[in-house]
Structures are given as structure tokens and as C-alpha cells.
Amino acid sequence: MFDSFLFDNWKNLLWIVLMGVIIYPTFLIIFRIFGKRSLTQVNMFDFIITVAYGNTLASILIIQSISYTEGVLLIFMLAVLQFIFSKLQTKFKPFWNLTKAKPIYLYSQGDFNQEAMKRERLKFEDLRSAVRKQGMVSFQQLDALILEGDGTITAVKKGDGSVPESVSDVMWKKKSEKTLK
Known part of the structure; x- marks a missing residue:
């Protein structure tokens, strides 16, 4: 049972080395052809596809029944x-809406969006951490904290009192409500 725990045979190791040497440049060529968007994590679909790339690479390297061509x-x-999904997202608004998570306010002008925090399973400590990561020490320095569609939290520093254009699409509380302005 434990006879192959640390080492099985040289053939398996040679397979991994050789497949890695030829598959890695192939990955680079394919990603170069399809552009930078292939590796971004802009939304949930991009995250899923990035994980699928990693799983695919691991499978190709380890499972000897998968040929290089496969x-x-x-x-x-x-x-x-x-590529197809990203093209559909840019050309058809309904497809964009279906595949993109909408940004939502977690905090705006002194008011915490408790409903959104609960729905997104975020604690006050998560918001404090996001503020610190942005180099700020107080919520009083902020106009808003926004949970982005990719799951990151963006801090919007206080400005001149006007609503910045970059947050015009951000929702407050429920999807059915209009954006905060």
C-alpha cells in the first residue's frame, strides 16, 4: 500500500517532465493568441475558466492516458x-447582465448596507480590513465601500462631494432599487 507513497517509478517522473516542457509553451502560445482576457478574473465565469485551466494543466501533466494532442x-x-463568452458579453447587454455580478454598496456616506453584508456573508471586520488595505484608517475618510462583481472590495475616498462617474452603476440594497446618486 505504501510502496509508491514517496516514489513510484522513473517513467512517471519522466512523463511529467517531458509533458511539462512541451505543454507549457503551448499554453503560452494559446493565451497569446486569445489575448489577455483569457487569464483575467473579471467575473465568476472568468474565475471558473481560470480554475479549469489549472485543473486541465494538472491533468495533462499527471494523467498519462491524456495525450499531448488531447x-x-x-x-x-x-x-x-x-473568447466566445467575452464577445457575447460585449455585444449583448442581456448576456452581460446574465454573466456579470453587479457591484453593490456595502457602505456609503456613513451608512452601512446591513442587508447586503448579510446576503454576501461579510462581517464588519471584513470592511475594516478592506479600508486598511486601501491605506486608510477610518470610515470617515470614505465616500463608499463597494463589493465588486469579482468579489473584491473597493474603497472610494471622499472627494469634492459629487458622485464619481465610476460608481454610477453601483446598486444599493436590493437589485430592484435604483443606483445611489
């Missing part, structure tokens, strides 16, 4: 799907 086809197929 692995390249799989990587290529994922890149094509990513």
Missing part, C-alpha cells in the same frame, strides 16, 4: 469558450 485540444477549447 490536452492541447482541451486547452484550446477552453480558450475558445472564454
Whole structure:
């Protein structure tokens, strides 16, 4: 049972080394062809596809029943799907709305959005941490904290009192409500 725990055989190790040497440049070429968007994590779909790339690479390297050609086809197929989805997102607003998570206010002008915090399973400590990561020490320095569609929290520093254009699409409380202005 434990005879192959630390080492199985040289053939398996050689497979991993050789496959890694030829599949890595193939990954680079495919991602170069399909552009930078192939590796961004802008939304949930991008995150899922990025995880799929990693899982695919690991499978190609370790599972000897997957040939180089099959692995390249799989990587290529994922890149094509990513390309198609990103094109559909840019051309069709309903598709964009379906695949993109909307940003939402967690804090704005002294008011915490408790409903959104509860729905998104965030604690006050998470917001404090986000404020510190932005180099600020107090909520009084902020106009808003926004939970972005990719799950990051953005801090908007206090400005001249006007609502910045960059937050015009951010929702407050419920999806059905209008944006905060």
C-alpha cells in the first residue's frame, strides 16, 4: 500500500517532465493568441475558466492516458469558450447582465448596507480590513465601500462631494432599487 507513497517509478517522473516542457509553451502560445482576457478574473465565469485551466494543466501533466494532442485540444477549447463568452458579453447587454455580478454598496456616506453584508456573508471586520488595505484608517475618510462583481472590495475616498462617474452603476440594497446618486 505504501510502496509508491514517496516514489513510484522513473517513467512517471519522466512523463511529467517531458509533458511539462512541451505543454507549457503551448499554453503560452494559446493565451497569446486569445489575448489577455483569457487569464483575467473579471467575473465568476472568468474565475471558473481560470480554475479549469489549472485543473486541465494538472491533468495533462499527471494523467498519462491524456495525450499531448488531447490536452492541447482541451486547452484550446477552453480558450475558445472564454473568447466566445467575452464577445457575447460585449455585444449583448442581456448576456452581460446574465454573466456579470453587479457591484453593490456595502457602505456609503456613513451608512452601512446591513442587508447586503448579510446576503454576501461579510462581517464588519471584513470592511475594516478592506479600508486598511486601501491605506486608510477610518470610515470617515470614505465616500463608499463597494463589493465588486469579482468579489473584491473597493474603497472610494471622499472627494469634492459629487458622485464619481465610476460608481454610477453601483446598486444599493436590493437589485430592484435604483443606483445611489
